Amino acid sequence: MLEDKNQERTSLSELGEFGLIDHLTKHFKIHHTSTVKGVGDDAAILNFSNEQVVVTTDLLIEGVHFDLSYVPLKHLGYKAVMVNLSDVYAMNAEATQITVSIAVSNRFPLEAIEELYAGIQTACNNYKVDLVGGDTTSSNVGLVISVTALGKAIPEEITKRSTAKAGDLLVVSGDVGAAYMGLQILEREKAVFKVNPSSQPDLEQYSYLIERQLKPEARKDVKSILQSLEVLPTSMIDVSDGLSSEILHICKNSGVGCNLYEDKIPLDPQVISSCEEFELDSTTIALSGGEDYELLFTIKQEDFPKIKANPNFSIIGHMTEEKEGAHLITRANTKIPLIARGWNALSSED
Amino acid sequence: MLEDKNQERTSLSELGEFGLIDHLTKHFKIHHTSTVKGVGDDAAILNFSNEQVVVTTDLLIEGVHFDLSYVPLKHLGYKAVMVNLSDVYAMNAEATQITVSIAVSNRFPLEAIEELYAGIQTACNNYKVDLVGGDTTSSNVGLVISVTALGKAIPEEITKRSTAKAGDLLVVSGDVGAAYMGLQILEREKAVFKVNPSSQPDLEQYSYLIERQLKPEARKDVKSILQSLEVLPTSMIDVSDGLSSEILHICKNSGVGCNLYEDKIPLDPQVISSCEEFELDSTTIALSGGEDYELLFTIKQEDFPKIKANPNFSIIGHMTEEKEGAHLITRANTKIPLIARGWNALSSED
Numbered sequence: 001m002l003e004d005k006n007q008e009r010t011s012l013s014e015l016g017e018f019g020l021i022d023h024l025t026k027h028f029k030i031h032h033t034s035t036v037k038g039v040g041d042d043a044a045i046l047n048f049s050n051e052q053v054v055v056t057t058d059l060l061i062e063g064v065h066f067d068l069s070y071v072p073l074k075h076l077g078y079k080a081v082m083v084n085l086s087d088v089y090a091m092n093a094e095a096t097q098i099t100v101s102i103a104v105s106n107r108f109p110l111e112a113i114e115e116l117y118a119g120i121q122t123a124c125n126n127y128k129v130d131l132v133g134g135d136t137t138s139s140n141v142g143l144v145i146s147v148t149a150l151g152k153a154i155p156e157e158i159t160k161r162s163t164a165k166a167g168d169l170l171v172v173s174g175d176v177g178a179a180y181m182g183l184q185i186l187e188r189e190k191a192v193f194k195v196n197p198s199s200q201p202d203l204e205q206y207s208y209l210i211e212r213q214l215k216p217e218a219r220k221d222v223k224s225i226l227q228s229l230e231v232l233p234t235s236m237i238d239v240s241d242g243l244s245s246e247i248l249h250i251c252k253n254s255g256v257g258c259n260l261y262e263d264k265i266p267l268d269p270q271v272i273s274s275c276e277e278f279e280l281d282s283t284t285i286a287l288s289g290g291e292d293y294e295l296l297f298t299i300k301q302e303d304f305p306k307i308k309a310n311p312n313f314s315i316i317g318h319m320t321e322e323k324e325g326a327h328l329i330t331r332a333n334t335k336i337p338l339i340a341r342g343w344n345a346l347s348s349e350d
Numbered sequence: 351m352l353e354d355k356n357q358e359r360t361s362l363s364e365l366g367e368f369g370l371i372d373h374l375t376k377h378f379k380i381h382h383t384s385t386v387k388g389v390g391d392d393a394a395i396l397n398f399s400n401e402q403v404v405v406t407t408d409l410l411i412e413g414v415h416f417d418l419s420y421v422p423l424k425h426l427g428y429k430a431v432m433v434n435l436s437d438v439y440a441m442n443a444e445a446t447q448i449t450v451s452i453a454v455s456n457r458f459p460l461e462a463i464e465e466l467y468a469g470i471q472t473a474c475n476n477y478k479v480d481l482v483g484g485d486t487t488s489s490n491v492g493l494v495i496s497v498t499a500l501g502k503a504i505p506e507e508i509t510k511r512s513t514a515k516a517g518d519l520l521v522v523s524g525d526v527g528a529a530y531m532g533l534q535i536l537e538r539e540k541a542v543f544k545v546n547p548s549s550q551p552d553l554e555q556y557s558y559l560i561e562r563q564l565k566p567e568a569r570k571d572v573k574s575i576l577q578s579l580e581v582l583p584t585s586m587i588d589v590s591d592g593l594s595s596e597i598l599h600i601c602k603n604s605g606v607g608c609n610l611y612e613d614k615i616p617l618d619p620q621v622i623s624s625c626e627e628f629e630l631d632s633t634t635i636a637l638s639g640g641e642d643y644e645l646l647f648t649i650k651q652e653d654f655p656k657i658k659a660n661p662n663f664s665i666i667g668h669m670t671e672e673k674e675g676a677h678l679i680t681r682a683n684t685k686i687p688l689i690a691r692g693w694n695a696l697s698s699e700d
Contacts, residue, residue: 055483059451059487064490099407142490148407148498
């Protein structure tokens with residue numbers, strides 16, 4: 001029983017997050033016909049009857065996913081719910097219930113946990129989801145939050161990552177890159193505050209960026225907008241790890257390639273100006289920034305007229321045959337391979 | 351944004367785990383008719399159609415819930431699943447799917463995580479449940495495991511905590527107290543090992559206790575045994591925090607009292623002998639030890655003949671009117687109030 005646990009062998013960071021999940025789960029057997037889709041999409045699909053249930057879960061660790069020195073607990077609670085609802089909406093499903101488990105140390109007074117739950121409650125009210133369970137336990141270290149979300153949809157409406165076809169158009173909701181730039185602003189202010197605690201930063205010009213980082217909204221509205229336009233996406237995923245990483249997920253899972261057009265990527269003016277200030281390339285930020293919680297989806301070419309003038313969506317590229325690969329077509333009209341440099345949870349280790 | 355997070359006010363430990371959950375969730379609104387039962391039972395009940403879905407979740411933190419110096423990772427993975435399935439079985443439901451999220455630091459090589467998942471996989475195979483999702487992330491501290499389990503049952507079969515009636519008989523499966531004594535043995539061996547690393551402990555005489563601690567089995571079989579006996583429990587809960595704590599949950603939620611008979615509490619001979627060795631009172635251990643993962647349930651008096659000779663079950667008491675309170679009737683025939691001294695996650699804080 002007292003076996004050696006310190007045998008140094010394969011490093012986790014070699015595999016990366018998705019590689020590790022693949023590696024660990026590939027030998028698991030599916031026992032139930034009710035399991036329509038298990039590991040490998042934004043959410044699992046469970047068929048209990050004519051409506052299907054989707055379930056998704058996320059684990060947030062202090063010091064890895066959030067820094068309490070600039071993230072108010074209320075916003076953290078809100079965001080923890082958004083992160084999960086975003087996965088449900090990426091299945092084109094209606095989010096219905098969540099469970100929330102937290103581990104906290106005694107350094108948190110009750111009022112701090114109440115703040116956290118106030119954010120969770122606001123999210124539940126705004127998005128009409130029911131908190132139906134959870135677990136509260138102690139932590140000898142930092143704060144840990146685990147959220148599981150359930151949703152429902154009729155089977156014909158559910159959108160997976162694996163059903164895009166060559167020729168489909170690639171569409172993203174809203175704009176991308178702002179949450180990452182918000183994080184840069186907050187990190188800079190934290191550094192300034194350490195040096196000069198009495199400084200009064202004027203963050204007005206970065207308000208959109210900071211809001212996108214601290215209080216993201218999941219795109220519940222996309223399903224109904226698309227329904228009113230009579231468009232059913234051929235595939236869908238949420239943008240949590242960065243645009244390029246998500247595009248490559250669709251490509252890999254659907255067996256297609258992609259041409260993404262740099263000049264079509266939707267950027268907020270604050271992203272452009274802050275990228276100039278930080279001397280960062282805005283396209284790189286849009287492709288790799290992450291935490292946007294927008295929806296990325298593909299549609300049939302024939303649906304182009306229904307989408308093209310809609311202010312909620314940007315058509316940013318099209319899917320190709322798999323052998324053509326996935327590329328970014330730059331403003332200078334050069335074609336460079338798309339690579340995933342999105343935020344990788346396992347490489348963010350110190 | 352840079353608000354003061356260190357305002358010392360109400361301490362979490364004053365509320366205790368259940369008080370905290372009650373406190374935090376009492377103002378949440380239920381939006382969906384599909385939410386039949388939310389927070390407040392072993393699992394939430396969701397009605398999506400003629401079959402109901404149950405969902406339950408648990409969060410396990412290194413140094414709080416487990417000690418890797420004597421818990422093999424494979425057993426830990428197995429147990430993390432059992433803890434959740436036990437909650438599903440306590441609803442008299444069939445466990446069907448789980449999600450598993452883990453946070454790990456780089457001090458774990460891949461092979462360690464594989465060991466953990468090997469245990470999860472064995473549990474999934476033995477209990478016929480499907481792993482359908484999860485999240486893998488980094489931790490800057492210890493290992494964190496979050497499991498969510500889903501199950502299904504026809505509505506008429508689901509057993510809640512809140513439906514026991516005065517006059518019902520109180521029944522427990524298997525025996526209790528062994529897992530706690532297993533922990534005492536392991537803690538003692540760890541201390542011995544620190545002093546003398548070459549010691550070769552003979553743990554043969556404690557084998558049942560150690561197995562109950564390291565590799566508990568959830569009582570999947572109880573539902574089918576009861577079905578074959580044509581007994582439907584009037585209420586049910588799993589024994590995770592200790593017998594007295596669980597009895598008091600049924601009493602509080604059902605609005606009843608209870609008489610528990612000390613001489614009826616099922617104890618394994620190894621529990622009795624090890625309690626003598628450790629100079630512990632075996633009844634106290636049975637009442638407060640926890641982690642037994644047996645099922646505690648109530649049945650109608652008329653079902654007594656169907657249960658009485660069954661080796662899987664012990665009738666340990668009966669429910670009374672609420673005003674009579676909850677009591678232990680000792681071997682000496684004195685009546686003392688039952689109090690919950692079960693393992694409380696929030697008071698185990700250092």
